[in-house]
Amino acid sequence: xxxxxxxxxxxxxxxxxxxxxxxxxxxxxxxxxxxxxxxxxxxxxxxxxxxxxxxxxxxxxxxxxxxxxxxxxxxxxxxxxxxxxxxxxxxxxxx
Numbered sequence: 428x429x430x431x432x433x434x435x436x437x438x439x440x441x442x443x444x445x446x447x448x449x450x451x452x453x454x455x456x457x458x459x460x461x462x463x464x465x466x467x468x469x470x471x472x473x474x475x476x477x478x479x480x481x482x483x484x485x486x487x488x489x490x491x492x493x494x495x496x497x498x499x500x501x502x503x504x505x506x507x508x509x510x511x512x513x514x515x516x517x518x519x520x521x522x
Contacts, residue, residue, distance in 0.1 A: 463491025
């Protein structure tokens, strides 16, 4: 099965992209929806940088994402599994 991780840029000091503004949440959700449209059978996984979207990151699951990478990432801290499960349950998803 094809798995597509979707990373959201995190501007980290002393990197080439440190001064870039974050993308609006609406653009990130549109990208996820387009990935879903183009790859209907793939697992679209939220990955690094998603916690910069705050609680809005969970709207990704209603935009086409059906997976997430949890924990800390290579250069940034991620969400805990417990926090993700609470928010996903609030959306009405069961597992």
